[in-house]
Amino acid sequence: MHTTPTTPVRLTAGSLTLRPWAPEDAAVLAGLYEDEAMRRWAGAPVHDEPSAARWVAEQHRGWETGERLAFAVEEASDARPVGHVVLKRPVASAAPAEVGYWTAAHARGRGVAPRALAAVADWAFAAFAREGLTRLDLLHQVDNTASCRVAEKSGFTLSGLLPAAPPDFPLDGHRHTRQAPSSA
Structure with missing residues (x-):
């Protein structure tokens, strides 16, 4: 059981803003999933604007339960989501949490994912x-x-x-870990 409140928060990482997903993001999200790499690696069931709206609603439920804290990533120069970072918190507090992310095709190669992921990791270790x-x-x-x-x-x-x-990981995988600063 989670004891820390999980009120949605906003984070910054340089020129990036990380904020909760909003219903008005559904149209942009559906467009981002037209990219073949997004469909291959992200695996979310987004095929059109209605499925994108359902996905966004699911992200809100994640904040309510405290088990899936998802952020839309925006660049200062682009007021639409260019990425996504999520902190998945297990119900059993002894298990490690997991992070995931994706970057929109037009924003890849600019360091969006590493900066956003590092910001969420730093926040998670402090907040929890x-x-x-x-x-x-x-x-x-x-x-x-x-x-x-x-x-x-x-x-x-x-x-x-x-x-x-399978089906989530049809091939072998890698596990990368990051330790909290005080437990490193």
Whole structure:
């Protein structure tokens, strides 16, 4: 059971703003999922604007339960989402939390994902220290080399190999971890 309130928050990381997803983001989100790489790696059931609206509503429920704290990532020069970062908190507080992310096609290669991921990791360790959060995991398939680079740039180190677990992970995977500053 989570004891720390999970009121949606806004974070900044340089020129990036991380904020809760809003219903008006659905149209932009549906457009972002036209990218083949997004559909391959992100895996969310977004196919059109109604499915995007359902996905956004699910992100709001995640904040309400405290189990999935999702952020839309915006650049100062672009007032529409260019990425997504999520903190997945397990119900059993002894288990590590997990982070995930994606970056829109037009924003890749500009350091959006590493900056946003590092900001969420820093915030999570500060916000949930009293609940005992000492480690974050980032998981991805072995063939997603870009995720390895993002993990390293965000302070996550490769800590293990994971066997394939279809359908979510049809291939073997990597586990990257980042320790809380006081437990490093």
